[in-house]
Amino acid sequence: MASRGRDNAGSRGGGYGRSQRDEYRGEQRSSRGRDGGRRRRDDEDRRDGRWDERRHERRRDDEDRRDGRWDERRHERRDDGDRREEEADEDPGDVRDDSAGHYEGAVGATIRGRYEILGEAGLGTFGRVVECADREAGRRRVALKVVRRIERYTESAAVEAEILRDVNRAAAGGGAGGGLCVKLLDTFEFQGHFCLVFEKAGTSLYDFLKGHDYAPFGPRTVRAVSRQLLEALRFLHGLRLVHTDLKLENVLLRRSGVAAPPLDDRGRIELADGDAAIVVIDFGGATYDDERKSSIVNTRQYRAPEVILNLGWSTPSDLWSAGCIVAELGRGELLFATHSNTEHLALIERCVGPFPRALVAKSRYAAKYFDGDARSKWEAVLPRDGRDHVRAMPKLRDYCGRDDHLHMLLAGLLTIDPDARLSAADALEKCPFLALDN
Secondary structure, three states: OOOOOOOOOOOOOOOOOOOOOOOOOOOOOOOOOOHHHOOOOOHHHHHHHHHHHHHHHHHHHHHHHHOOOOHHHOOOOOOOOOOOHHHHHOOHHHOOEOOOOOEOOOOOOEEOOOEEEEEEEEEEOOEEEEEEEEOOOOOEEEEEEEEOOOHHHHHHHHHHHHHHHHHHHHHHOOOOOHHHEOOEEEEEEEOOEEEEEEEOOOOEHHHHHHHOOOOOEOHHHHHHHHHHHHHHHHHHHHOOEEOOOOOHHHEEEOOOOOOOOOOOOOOOEOOOHHHHOEEEOOOOOOEEOOOOOOOOOOOHHHOOHHHHOOOOOOOHHHHHHHHHHHHHHHHOOOOOOOOOHHHHHHHHHHHHOOOOHHHHHOOOOHHHHEOOOOOEOHHHHOOHHHHHHHHOOOOHHHHHOOOHHHHHHHHHHOOOOOOOOOOHHHHHHHOHHHOOOO
């Protein structure tokens, strides 16, 4: 299927494994069922999503200033905020920054006299991620995130680092699932750039799918990844921490160089058990549940209904995103491929059923998106191609085929009312799809 892309919002820092965008595919949007039934994302839309992310950053900063919380986000730097000017003389190749504040060190350059750049690992609005060899740790491979030399990105990265230290400390204390969250090894400032050093992992699930023509994963791999993802969420939610930006780009295969075996007779990829190990990254938008929250979080296509309707959000919003991920793993395509609220809400209604009236009534946008019976107004509002797109959306039951256990899990994770949505702990305990003996 043609791509409909995804929009980004709410992320403070971006994930360390996010790949660079390719050229626009030039594919037209088409309804489900054509071209093999696969809806592929185009990378031009991902670039558009980065603009959405920047707009959200400005809104968040303005809100923080109004609420007097700006100074609270100025966390102490691990290295006392030192610019370490002496480091500028260690490696002549280190001083390469463009006017937009990006670090431009090339392969072979070293950062802080310790981290030798081996290649690129990611690029985003936050800055660059480079794969490095740590000269002081036996040339251990690490991922080094070099944040742009812009104040709001520096402050956001410092917040991300503080949250990851909390997460890593809790994991070291024996918290089950904590080892599934990326490990932060070090932070420092270098020539005005805030830097975060992470353990090196493999490719993202998105890049793996993209690299294999979006062939879906088989049920055993979907089960393994889903279970680990929910174990990570059970751990994070036990800390009252909401990730806020779960998507395929932010779930990495732990091992580097995982090769896909030949497709099975249904065109699916089944990874070997050890190859399906994952790690969750990008805590740039993570928020403690008792903190003041931005109104918009998540990348569009993984955004929960309560976020769209501005009803407030908490840990259940992560479970909605997890449901979208589980569905995507088994089909190789986005569950909700959309760029607008009206279309998004209509797709949700079409897939999982009507919105509860009481929930809709709480939203100040009720009259904009719904009629008096809490039914989406999509037929009267959307253009023809949008209406065709919504009509082509399958019911969740049809999406799951004959797999009753998968349907039970997705129906629980994709419950519209967040108060009734399945928690990570309940999913792991009650859903047969996730059972270890399957």
